[in-house]
Amino acid sequence: MKILWKGLGTSLMMVGITIGQTLWGGTWGVYPAAAAQPLQTMSDFAAHPAKESILLGLQKGYIWKYPDGRFYPDKQIVQSQFVASLVAIRGVKETAPVPELPVGHWAKGTYERAQKAGILADVKIDPNKLLTKEEAAQLVFNAWKPYRGVKMKGYTHTGALITWGWMDPAPAGQPKFREDLPVSRGDAAKILAYLWKDKWQLEMGAKWAEEFHRSLKSTNGMLTGEVPKGDNLLYLNVKVYTKDGKVFGYENNGEFRFPLSSVKEISFMAINKIDSSNAALYFYTQFPKLTRENKTIQFSRP
Missing domain, CATH: 2.60.40 (Immunoglobulin-like)
Structure with missing residues (x-):
């Protein structure tokens, strides 16, 4: 599986490095320029359930460690971290204005790419906001609209993403679609891994469909x-x-x-x-x- 993704991973890793540099210096101190840092440092996620997803994201360059070399998988993810990862997976290069962030703001470049890609549709811009499941799911559906269309009617973003299989349901004993639960960085890594793989397979599917069409x-x-x-x-x-x-x-x-x-x-x-x-x-x-x-x-x- 990892070999199959190698070519696409190289190009997106470069986008990820650029985004990491853009976000470096933020108040949450995340995503250093060395987005492709060695993977052997797993001191805080070696036994974590999201280990494989975290390793994939680090290898492909769409998620990043903190400057101290740790990933902090149980730390709640903030909006700018998740947006940066979505932008990296989408490979967005063009920009659109984001007047909510002043010139020189550490996250402005990334948010301008996200704006161009439609990722911020109906989203209140707050780079430091701790994300709930509903807020993260909305960003996912915004980012993936060009690939899979809009969410199922009658569901919240959380319910629709859980039903699709890209977000874990609430723990046993709680309502399955609890929208208010926090999203950890480990949770986000698992969601983002689904997006990475889906984008890759859709691109390959389109390639083979085109080859068949030409035949x-x-x-x-x-x-x-x-x-x-x-x-x-x-x-x-x-x-x-x-x-x-x-x-x-x-x-x-x-x-x-x-x-x-x-x-x-x-x-x-x-x-x-x-x-x-x-x-x-x-x-x-x-x-x-x-x-x-x-x-x-x-x-x-x-």
């Missing part, structure tokens, strides 16, 4: 195509639905050939082999135009 040919009354070879993480599947009610399936590296007049619909799907999450889903219903419709799973399921 489709409609010539001399025949429709042909090839399923990409893919990779070790994603299972690729193409289904050809014919007008007589039959369905033909093809997997990684498969090829097909059908009379164009017999084809009713084609679907392309990329699924994560580990957790069965959806990385890409496209449908073709217009022939011979081969126009496709993106149906990749969204937060709000129909």
Whole structure:
């Protein structure tokens, strides 16, 4: 898994280092310029439940230790820390004005990137604010709107994120969707790991979907195509639905050939082999135009 993420990790690590430098000097003294500092220093999280998520974030450069080399996984995360991580994962470079923060403010550069990316929509800007689950979940849905759409209706941000599986529910004996509970840095690391992996798989799913799309040919009354070879993480599947009610399936590296007049619909799907999450889903219903419709799973399921 870590090998698969290596290329994307390098570029985002550089963004993370820049953000770390921007935030250095804040009142909570976080995110030094050495965002890619050695991972062997795990004195305060070696036995923590979020250890693997923390290690992933440190390796990829979207979370940071404090200047003393510790991560403090049980310390409540503040808004600017979480925003900085979301900006780093998104790889945002462009900016938009944030008048709430004065010129020269230690967090202004990061918040301007977050503003441009829509991460701060309907959020009260307060870099030092200790985040609750509801506040963190809202930032997540804002950041991930371009990828997975909007949260499910009828849920708070907390309830929707817990239902999606990216936030832990409240401890046993409490209401499952308690929005007021604090979010620790360890909690945040686990949430951010889900985002990192989801962004990576969505990008890979789109890549393989594009390769499949380029393979489709409609010539001399025949429709042909090839399923990409893919990779070790994603299972690729193409289904050809014919007008007589039959369905033909093809997997990684498969090829097909059908009379164009017999084809009713084609679907392309990329699924994560580990957790069965959806990385890409496209449908073709217009022939011979081969126009496709993106149906990749969204937060709000129909």
